[in-house]
Amino acid sequence: MDASSKGLFTQITQFWNLLDDLAESDPERYDKFIKWQLKEGKQFCAAPEPQLCLQTKILKPREKILFINLCQWKRIPAPQSNTHPVPLSIGRPEDMSETSDVFTVIDVAYNPDVLQAAEKDQKKRDQLIQMAMKCIEERLQITLSHIYHITKFRIKGSIQRMKQNLMGIQTDFPDLRQKMRKEIGLEQIGNSTMSNPDHFPQLLLTKDQVSDKTGCLIQEISSTEIQKEMKIPTYELKIVKDQNEKPLKIELKVELPGIDSISLCDLSVSEDDLLIEDSEKYRLHLNLPELVNTEMTTAKFIKENATLIITMPLV
Template structure:
């Protein structure tokens, strides 16, 4: 670990020296490079999105119901062509207990273009499903039932659990080093490319802020500061016929001065709010909500976040 840390420190020092030289000698290429890295960093940090879920059975080593969540994720590369292999990411199995039921959930992810194409072609969709089931069998030494059933909801379990499972929050030191080495190779390649042209000038404060966010994303959660649960009020709004139509959540966030410090994730059945390093709120919603029509407003003067979630 000590040798690895020294090597990483050397690479980081070389990286900053490279950027300093580029900024001084060729500002236009420096700006282009930073813009490119911000774009790629945003894609790398994007979360997977659930698309559909199927139910089948694990036959061996022990018979059990299993749900497979199929997600689209920009971090997964698209295949180079129609004849190249299709990249897939498979998360670790997680056993979940609900009253008397015990089942397993496994999350898999493809590039968005792959799943969108499969939505229009049932044969392609079945092929992707079979491919994912084969990967699961080989990786975890399972034998799965050949038959499956696509369920009504897009995801089984919570959105937060799926996100943590696929994004690998518990990243060890080896993975961190490998990712940093790969990034440096990409940086050297990008800087030496003759196609680098100016697009947008960015202040150095903005650049350093993005770098800090990336490092926080891949660090282990055991080093994160414990966050408080904010005061909140969740109510169901009904129409004139007493039919529930939406849910409204009001969250008090004293000390938060900008909406840019808030991160909101909403699925059909749960919600997660993280505000800077101060607050964290995770709720299981009593009714399924329409995530596409969900809206949020932040009132800076009162430091209050109001989220409106129409019911499905």
């Protein structure tokens, strides 16, 4: 480790000496080289940006409100193909409070192309959200409620806090050249890069990409497992109105081919969302267009055509 650090430090010193020589002998070429490097490094140095915020609950070990900030970050690679796992980065959980409310915030980052592809596709968006929740559960050894709703605000907490959490470094950078030219001892380099391993991005990798040295920094979920869990059934949702066009209730018809009994499914209805889960085949999560009366909600399963009909009177 000491030998490799000394070698790296020597290479950095030689590199800066070459740049100094180039700046003196050929300023124009030096300027072009620096501009090219800045352009190439823009993606790597880009900070994460907030996309949307979810509210759910931590159920175990202790019940608490949880906000998940879904962010886009160019530093996170896009998946190699549709059959490869989707890389993501998970920040440290942070406890916060507003007046008397105490809650936890976790920042999760995906590649921008991944989030943009899911913007207008509810199925893809739900897949990403559920994958993020599963990764959080596995990494932190907690149990989450998988019923969530998307908040009206894009981020919980400050953007500065989110950037520092995901990037693991201060967001106010001094001049890079001066920073690299500053004399730093090898012991200081080791302390600054290894003292907090939680700051490193946590990526989903395929088995052939995982080495024994990565240890618990790598979480893995196979793409086939995700696809199996996230199959969304065909459904029809409508608002029933009276003669005066006043909304009365919401009716939801869900087709569940292969389901012989409603006992095989879990149904959860809150005032503003609904979740239907079957561990083997289906999962459907919907944000309801109107607030409903959960106590008056009824469900009927028609076995002949495997259709579940849920009637939800409005509040």
